[in-house]
Amino acid sequence: MGRAPCCDKANVKRGPWSPEEDATLKNYVEVHGTGGNWIALPQKAGLKRCGKSCRLRWLNYLRPDIKHGGFTEEEDNIICTLYSQMGSRWSLIASQLPGRTDNDVKNYWNTKLKKKLLAGKSGFNISKSTINNGCVPAYTNIPTQPAASQPCLPYAETYNLDYSTSQSHISTPFPILSDVGCGFSVISTQNLPLDPVMHFSRPDAVTHLSQLGATLENNHIVTSSREGSSISDSNYLATESKSVSMPGNGYHVEYTGNILMDDQFSYEFSYEFVNGI
DNA sequence: AATCGGTTCAACCGCCCTCAT
DNA sequence: GATGAGGGCGGTTGAACCGAT
Known part of the structure; x- marks a missing residue:
């Protein structure tokens, strides 16, 4: 046997909360706490509400430390940074x-x-102040969608990112993946930080360069098969392409790494990876 | 003043994971 | 180990609000 039913759904009130209900819930929680059991709380407090509804009302509206009102630019930056990660x-x-x-936040x-x-993206320009806040990288040269005649090919948008102002960690450079739609590549134009922990939209999948078969040497991201790679251009130390299967996640990463002499690197991920398919 | 379309946001829904039974 | 409620979360809804006409 499991636990008792949480509430009689036929006899609970739904919809907007009245000021009286707010006051009842607030007074009860401030005096007694939640008791670690939201389901039992409404009956104890004398509310004809589902426990889940009480929990939501308290957490989202009645809590004393809730900040109401508009978001600051700093909060904007934090949100878009974390969303990109x-x-x-x-x-x-x-x-x-x-x-x-x-x-x-949602x-x-x-x-x-x-x-x-x-x-901001449609204009291809991000203000200098935004860049300096280390939140949104400067997007340029965003291409149009691929032609309808080649829909089966993985498609990579290219974002040139400027880390030259304030980026001290590589955890923020990625575009808003839900807006990208299908694949992307990232090109950095400055020395890479010493802690190359990378965050993606699915942080459970790939969180460190080592998972892509790459390491860090003298501030350069170096792939594990560097020695066997061909030198395709005088600017390139190595170029390689490889596929990585992510155990347990049921999807597949197409990865291309370019290690450049002038501290540039790029990755390309397939549509399947970026969309978590 | 009335209407309409767009926006906001509180509240609900449904799913998933944890854990008591 | 199986079952099912509790808690938490992201997605969605719809009433209220707002501005334009």
Whole structure:
């Protein structure tokens, strides 16, 4: 046997909370706490609400440390940085923003921030101040979508990213993956940091260069098969392409690494990887 | 003043993982 | 080990709001 049913769904009130209900819940939690059991709380507090509804109301609205009102530019930067790293993990993103809830962040992203970023990308220019905040890299040369006549080919958009101002860690450079749609490549034009931990939209899949068969030598990302690679151009130390199967994740990474003499590197990932298929 | 379309955001839904039974 | 509720989370909905006409 499991536990008892959480609530009688036929006899609970739904919809917007009244000021009286808010006051009842707030007073009860401030005096008694949640007791670690939201399902039992409404009956104890004298509310005709489902425990889950009480929990949501408390966490998203009634908590004393909730910050109401507009988001600051700094918060914008944090949100877009973290979204670029891990996608729609709203609770994790919200945990980095004191006083903000996952619901707040999610709503803000969906209604304002996404449009703001898309508007910025469409112009191919990000303001200097934004770049200096280390959040959104400077996107240039964004190509158009591939021709309809070649839909079966993996497609890589190219973003030239400028880390020359404030990037001290490589954890922020990636574009908003849900907006990219299918594949991307990244080209860095400065010395790479010593801690090449890379974050993608699926951080559970690839979090370190070693998982792509790459290591760091003298501030250069070097692939494990460097010695066997061909030198295709005087600027290139090595060029290679390889496929990596990610155990347990059921998808496949197409990876191309270029190690350049002037501290540039690039990766290309297939549509399947970027979209987590 | 009325209407309409777009936007916002609180609340709900449904899924997944954990854990008590 | 199996079952099923509790808790947490991301996605979606819809009422309220707002501005344009």
